[in-house]
Amino acid sequence: MRLQSFALLLSLLLPPCAAALAAEKTVYGLNERVFLAELGSLVAAKLDTGAKTASLSAHNIKRFKRNGETWVRFTPGFGDQEAAPIEKPLARISKIKRRAGDFDPDEGKTYTARPVIELDVCMGRIRRTIEVNLTDRSAFEYPLLIGSDALTRFGALVDPSLKYAAGKPSCTHVAHADE
Numbered sequence: 001m002r003l004q005s006f007a008l009l010l011s012l013l014l015p016p017c018a019a020a021l022a023a024e025k026t027v028y029g030l031n032e033r034v035f036l037a038e039l040g041s042l043v044a045a046k047l048d049t050g051a052k053t054a055s056l057s058a059h060n061i062k063r064f065k066r067n068g069e070t071w072v073r074f075t076p077g078f079g080d081q082e083a084a085p086i087e088k089p090l091a092r093i094s095k096i097k098r099r100a101g102d103f104d105p106d107e108g109k110t111y112t113a114r115p116v117i118e119l120d121v122c123m124g125r126i127r128r129t130i131e132v133n134l135t136d137r138s139a140f141e142y143p144l145l146i147g148s149d150a151l152t153r154f155g156a157l158v159d160p161s162l163k164y165a166a167g168k169p170s171c172t173h174v175a176h177a178d179e
Helices: 002-023 148-153
Strands: 026-036 041-047 054-066 069-076 086-089 092-097 111-123 126-135 144-146 156-163
Touching: 026 144, 054 111, 086 111, 092 126, 126 148, 148 156
Parallel strands: 026 156, 041 144, 054 126
Antiparallel strands: 026 041, 026 111, 054 069, 054 144, 069 086, 092 111, 111 126
16 A cells, blocks of 8 residues: 555656646757858758767768867768868768668778867757767758757757747857766
8 A cells, every 4th residue: 555655746746747747848859950160051950869979961071180180171061062162170980870871891890980079059049059960961951960868968859740939040059068
């Protein structure tokens, strides 16, 4: 009897806690407009909770050394194809798992190595610095895919029945990793 009472009490307490946690989150749609200040671009993004990392469409991706550090030079893969190249420090190299149709048995690698940079992203009224890997996304509808790592940084709840729920991006403050 005592165990049943405890279980009942616990079940009554959980929903308000869950609601309080949800109240601290921002609801976004499956697709959102984001502003990339460093690139001077407003782009459409797909929010994908099934992907871990964020991916940005880029061309002519080259690594180079500057003052002993590795940097990346790339041309954004959206908008004006004659855009000026962007240079950013390399944050790390990401290993992205290849899908069955993308696997080349002669090459033997089950992953693709992609350069990762840090980029300020404004979605709705929230701006965060997130890691994005660079790859050619020209075959996809959205030039930016935002994965679960970045969605966590945004405090996001994704409602796939919505599109552009956050409205036009309008950010002023950049939150750092400790915020």
